[in-house]
Amino acid sequence: MNRAQNELESELVAGLKDSLAESTKPPDAYAQALNLLRSFAAEVQSSLAKGPKAHIAGLTVNVERGHVVNMGVEHRVVINAPEAGISDVLLRAYLPVDGLPVTLDTLGDEDQECKSHEELVQALVAIPRHPAIAARLRIIRQVLGDPALQQAAKVVATVKPRRPR
Numbered sequence: 246m247n248r249a250q251n252e253l254e255s256e257l258v259a260g261l262k263d264s265l266a267e268s269t270k271p272p273d274a275y276a277q278a279l280n281l282l283r284s285f286a287a288e289v290q291s292s293l294a295k296g297p298k299a300h301i302a303g304l305t306v307n308v309e310r311g312h313v314v315n316m317g318v319e320h321r322v323v324i325n326a327p328e329a330g331i332s333d334v335l336l337r338a339y340l341p342v343d344g345l346p347v348t349l350d351t352l353g354d355e356d357q358e359c360k361s362h363e364e365l366v367q368a369l370v371a372i373p374r375h376p377a378i379a380a381r382l383r384i385i386r387q388v389l390g391d392p393a394l395q396q397a398a399k400v401v402a403t404v405k406p407r408r409p410r
Contacts, residue, residue, distance in 0.1 A: 274344025277362055279320065282308045282338055285369045286322050289335065292373075293324070293382070296389040302326035304389065306335075316348050317341035329388050333381065336372060353377050 290306035293299055304326045311319030316339035324333045337350040347365050349357045351372060359365040372378055 272342070272344050274362075275340055275342060276344070278338075278340050278344050278347050278365060279308070281362065281365055281369065282320055282322065285372075289322070289324070289373075289382075293385060293389065296386055298391070299326070299389045302329035302331070302389055304329075304331075311337070314339065324385060326385075326389060329391065331385055331388060333385065335378065335381070351375060351378060 286306045286308050290304065293306065294304055304324075306322065306324050309321045309323050311321055313319070318340050320338045320340060322335040322338070324331060324335055334352065336352065339348040339350070341347075345362075346358045346360045349359065349365075349368055349372075351357075354375075354377075357368055359368050373382060
C-alpha cells in the first residue's frame with residue numbers, strides 16, 4: 246500500500262512539474278497590455294505633475310496588481326499623493342492570462358471590453374475625456390495646487406512629558 250502511494254505521489258509531482266513549467270511565462274499579449282497600462286499611468290502622472298506643488302505632495306501614478314478573478318488579473322491605476330491626502334483608483338483593468346480581451350472598469354459606467362490592443366489604446370485615450378474622470382482629475386489638480394502644500398511643516402506647540410503619578 247505504501248509503495249503504491251509513493252508511486253502515485255511521484256507520478257503527480259512529475260506531471261505537475263511538466264504542466265506548471267508550461268504556464269510560468271505570461272504570453273506576449275498579456276505583457277503588451279500591461280505595458281500599455283503602465284504607459285497610460287506614466288502619462289497621467291506627467292500631466293498631473295505639471296502643477297507646481299505636485300512634487301511636494303509626493304505624486305505617483307502606478308499600476309498595482311490586485312486579485313485574480315474570472316475576468317483575469319486585476320490591475321488598478323492608482324493616483325497617490327500622500328502629502329495631499331490623495332489616494333484614488335482611476336480605473337481597474339482585468340487582463341486574462343492570454344492578454345485579451347482586456348476589460349476596463351472606470352468605476353462608474355459599464356465595463357468596456359477591448360478585444361485588441363488597438364481597442365485598448367483607443368479606450369485609454371478616451372478615459373480622461375469621460376466627464377466623471379475629467380472631473381476627478383480636475384479635483385486632483387486643484388488639491389495639488391492648494392497653497393497649503395507649499396508651506397513647510399512648522400512646530401506649532403511643544404508638549405512637556407507628564408510627571409509620573
